[in-house]
Amino acid sequence: MKSEQHQTDAAPAEPESIDKQLTQLRSQISDLGFELDSHKKSIAVSMGVGAFLLLLAVIAGYVLYNGKDSIWLPLGVSRNLLLFIAWGLGGAGVILLIQGLIQQLRRDHEPEARLAELEGEYSRLLDDKEARSQEQS
Numbered sequence: 001m002k003s004e005q006h007q008t009d010a011a012p013a014e015p016e017s018i019d020k021q022l023t024q025l026r027s028q029i030s031d032l033g034f035e036l037d038s039h040k041k042s043i044a045v046s047m048g049v050g051a052f053l054l055l056l057a058v059i060a061g062y063v064l065y066n067g068k069d070s071i072w073l074p075l076g077v078s079r080n081l082l083l084f085i086a087w088g089l090g091g092a093g094v095i096l097l098i099q100g101l102i103q104q105l106r107r108d109h110e111p112e113a114r115l116a117e118l119e120g121e122y123s124r125l126l127d128d129k130e131a132r133s134q135e136q137s
Helices: 002-009 015-066 079-106 110-136
Strands: none
Touching (some): 015 079, 015 110
């Protein structure tokens, strides 16, 4: 990556080299953006499923607390089994939420800084290309 960075730091002499550098930067930005998005997606899935499981556990707890037998008895679910399900869903939900929070706190901020750097370089090259085209006109 160091050689690519040195290539983009030097002022290009020809419009073709600017276009080549722009193409390389677009590719790098796309790859890095995809990597960041996939990591954020895994965090979101973990936290979303955790919240859903907690909601199911709260609903099961509500049914148990109010003694609404008409909901779970026709399904063949005993009170003890429903209690077990509620605790299991609640535990799994809490674990997934904690996992998502830990992933969020431990994520590496260097790729985001690198992406911002690449986008700034891309913008600078576009400005250089536009300035050169105006000089030639």
